Amino acid sequence: MTAAAPVLRVEGLAKSYGGVRALDGVSFEVQAGELLALIGPNGAGKSTCFNVVNGQIRPDAGTVRLAGRDITGRAPRAIARLGVGRTFQIAAVFVSLTVLANVETAILASRGRSFGLWRPQDGQARDEALALLEQTGLAARAEHAAAGLAYGDVKRLELAIALAGSPRLLLMDEPTAGMGAHERLALIGLVQRLAAARGLAVLFTEHSMDVVFGHADRVLVLARGRVIADGSAEAVRADPQVRAVYLGRSGTEGRT
Numbered sequence: 013m014t015a016a017a018p019v020l021r022v023e024g025l026a027k028s029y030g031g032v033r034a035l036d037g038v039s040f041e042v043q044a045g046e047l048l049a050l051i052g053p054n055g056a057g058k059s060t061c062f063n064v065v066n067g068q069i070r071p072d073a074g075t076v077r078l079a080g081r082d083i084t085g086r087a088p089r090a091i092a093r094l095g096v097g098r099t100f101q102i103a104a105v106f107v108s109l110t111v112l113a114n115v116e117t118a119i120l121a122s123r124g125r126s127f128g129l130w131r132p133q134d135g136q137a138r139d140e141a142l143a144l145l146e147q148t149g150l151a152a153r154a155e156h157a158a159a160g161l162a163y164g165d166v167k168r169l170e171l172a173i174a175l176a177g178s179p180r181l182l183l184m185d186e187p188t189a190g191m192g193a194h195e196r197l198a199l200i201g202l203v204q205r206l207a208a209a210r211g212l213a214v215l216f217t218e219h220s221m222d223v224v225f226g227h228a229d230r231v232l233v234l235a236r237g238r239v240i241a242d243g244s245a246e247a248v249r250a251d252p253q254v255r256a257v258y259l260g261r262s263g264t265e266g267r268t
């Protein structure tokens with residue numbers, strides 16, 4: 013028997029803007045249950061890479077495969093339906109709805125249905141939403157308006173919403189932006205546990221080096237559109253090229 017295909021495999025991605033090579037032959041994989049941190053200095057190509065994977069940008073060359081299936085250049089909605097979830101730097105929640113209704117809406121939307129107050133509630137979606145709130149530590153906030161949540165809880169809610177479609181790959185754009193040290197390590201620890209429990213592959217960009225080097229299973233470093241390192245946190249932290257272009261002398265204090 014051959015081994016299962018990685019959840020995400022990108023090969024030879026290239027994308028140029030005029031003379032700027034935003035991506036220049038980028039290849040990597042993410043396995044089920046794995047957290048891969050994508051880091052690099054400003055303009056390294058991180059956002060372009062994310063946007064190619066989720067279909068917002070069509071690459072000039074290269075392929076994106078999801079569980080072996082070529083999804084290169086498909087529309088973002090089609091890619092989402094095939095099992096790619098995404099969270100954003102600026103949280104995308106309906107502030108006027110309760111926490112529970114936000115997740116229920118996302119579950120119904122992932123099934124191609126809309127949430128209407130005039131309709132009897134979908135008991136199954138409600139149960140699934142409650143289970144997701146339990147898993148993300150928000151059960152006690154189910155009936156609260158999303159508008160009143162603390163920032164850390166908004167990020168948890170966004171995570172629950174992203175998981176509503178049961179993705180196999182989750183793209184997280186700076187999941188801990190704006191959080192204090194304690195809160196951000198709690199959030200990434202939660203993502204790590206959920207990934208392991210669900211066999212979810214996670215690709216995330218991150219500025220906080222404590223999150224990257226404390227929690228990522230692997231770290232991929234981009235510089236000027238090229239992969240300059242791909243390995244365990246320890247190997248990447250010790251890599252002289254990474255230290256030279258990115259991490260600075262301490263090896264832990266670099267920021268993108």
Ligand SMILES: Nc1ncnc2c1ncn2[C@@H]1O[C@H](COP(=O)(O)OP(=O)(O)OP(=O)(O)O)[C@@H](O)[C@H]1O
Nearest residue numbers: 029032034052053054055056057058059060061268
């Ligand atoms: N739509 C665009 N038009 C022109 N140039 C672009 C466009 N998008 C990205 N670029 C250029 O491509 C390169 C990679 O940009 P990208 O945003 O992917 O990097 P990044 O690593 O996400 O940077 P940052 O950390 O600053 O967000 C940069 O030089 C950027 O200026």
